[in-house]
Amino acid sequence: MRLALWQGEGVAGDPAATLAEIDRAATLAARDGADLLLFPEGFLTGYHLPTLRPDDLPWVEDALAQVGRIVARAGLSVVLGTHVPEGRTLRNAAIAFDATGTELGRYGKRALFGQWERATFAPGRAPFLFDCAGLRVAIAICYDVEFPELIRPSAQAGADLVVVPTALMAPHDRIARQVVPVRAMESQVFLAYCNRTGHEHGLDYVGLSRICGPRGETLAEAGAGPQLLRADLSREVLRRERAENSYLDDLARLSAPDG
Template identity: 30%
Template sequence: MASPRDWSKPRSAAVALAAAALSGVLGYFGTGLHPVAALTWLVPLPVVLAAPRLRWPWALGAAATGWILAQSNLWTYFAHELEMPPGVLVAVLGFYPLLAVAGTALFRALLGRGRPVSAALAFPAVWAAGEYLLSIAQPHGAWLSLAYSQAGLRPVVQLASVTGVWGVTFLVVGVPAALAALAAPAVPRLRLAVGAAVVLLCVGGYATYRLAPAPAGDRVRVAVLGGPVDGELAPDSAAGRALLSRYTRQIGAAADDGARVAVLPEKVFDTTGRTWPLVADPLARLARRRHVDIVVGAVVRHGRTAGNVAVAFPATGGAPVTYTKRHLIPGLETDEVSPGHGPLRQVPGDTRFGLIVCKDLDFPELVRDNRNHGSSVLLAPAWDMGRDGWLHSRMAVTRGVESGSWIVRAGRYGDLTVSDPTGRVVAEANATAHPDAVVVAEVSTATAPTLYARAGNWFAWLCAAAALVLLAAALRHRARNRWDTALMVGSTPRR
């Protein structure tokens, strides 16, 4: 195999452009709002295969270009639906190309020093650590993780119950890195092949164990209701009264079908101190009369302040409990409502049912906190943006796998979903096409917290430490080679 120095510039350019283009096409379809899960595993492969055979500028340029092309599937979504300011848009979409450059650089350096195992570990360690650092540095939580592309592949996503989404990302980008290291010229392959096989066998064995049928526990029937595609209706308007009447009929029918919990979407009513009783009083009476816990999403205004809330009306007839959404969409919500603070909230009289709202499910720590406070089922009013319904609902599904929770999510203008702690979607409806849809399903309250729920982001920090150690090893090896070369020619290396 020819070394990078033996290649002409035209040949290097052709290989780099081909690798970037193929990676970009795979990433365009393997990531984004509707990813093809199998393609996600292939996205880094063309670049990491080519990197050892290219000079540094070509290799790193191909890595960055590939991810710029891949993420072009999100440009209009971030700019239009989420209304991200241009500076924030560039920063968010620029992160993954930079991450690709960093991972490729360390992979190439270690592979060039004859350390294929270290190279195969370094690439996914950089990615997993980078995703975690991004999740705590920007206001969208773990929104951009590659792990969600695997939400439909339940054996793969079980790893999140141990490592969080960071372990799933590590696996998805680690497999192509291992393949590229095995294919690199003049490297020892046996140890790497055995190590990769052991990791995959362990992941597969754990997935088989976790997907085994769970013991039967307490079962509760829940109903999830859709809502209007757009608008937050005033309760004293004709449209608001009609919507409340529809919800009353639907909850009654669900109760006849055995439902004991009903969840309505986010912000279906826009209320003030004067109009809130028009919503609260009928729902409180209905909850008490039909023995159904009812959770409704609304905007509640008090003077100049407003909150995006989930309010639970208990079947026992006691006082309702209010949870205020903590994580708001910058721009779209922060100009209108204030974030919530204070303690977590559960349905009155039953701490197994926790309250959460939409974007809060993008933050693993908040779901972990709920699980560790005893909430085995999260009731989530939500509001999606049409074409992101699948992806946003699967983020919630993945949160349930991480912490061992059932997720009951009423996503208006998106998906209505009920999912179990292994990521199985037991009931689903498209509320974009059918705004008046209702799904009814059984959930179990007898589930246990996961290792991730108890230990948190240990794996992300382990990846960060591993990346730093491997970077130091690569730099030390380079410095030693410079000194050895200098001693051979009788000079002192420049610092």
């Protein structure tokens, strides 16, 4: 799989401009041969919208249909962060599309961060996995990745790659630099952490998107500004690492009644 991450920002309050940015990034990634393109948390809608209510986002479903058409033209799979109204509540979600533009499913962020998120969103309840370019892919969102208890079950369910749309703000750059590589290593998966850039309602996003391998090694990393990040991922790398020393197999033995 060739994986691409778009570290950037949409235009909050201007869906047409944000869709144009999605189109541009998808075109660039497709020209580079990407199989899967990942966007940051809340990319379609904006992430930190302090007074957000479900009635503020009546346009999201139509915009997602347009994203499907963009994806179909580009011919690559996409995972896109967006806030989604669900009746009288909201979900902080990531939407997965296959290369035909068909929506595969929606993942809701389970670990809501801080008072604003907990007051604004309903938490997700379940993991979500899909297949792409020969790899099994799981989704987490931002604060989710700071809990090994939320990532390892996806690895145990067969995930080869965990993609993480995020909105990591200053001063928490240690999450990108320190936590993300460890999370990849301890579950022996590829892990892609795709952050926002710029400023939004008092938050300064740090960038530092990265793609890590199953030894915790950094395969690609970004600075603070907009960037298309890419890396080639191979199941053979996972096979060799897991054959040498499988944390998942050893954990299963340790968890057995006679372990």
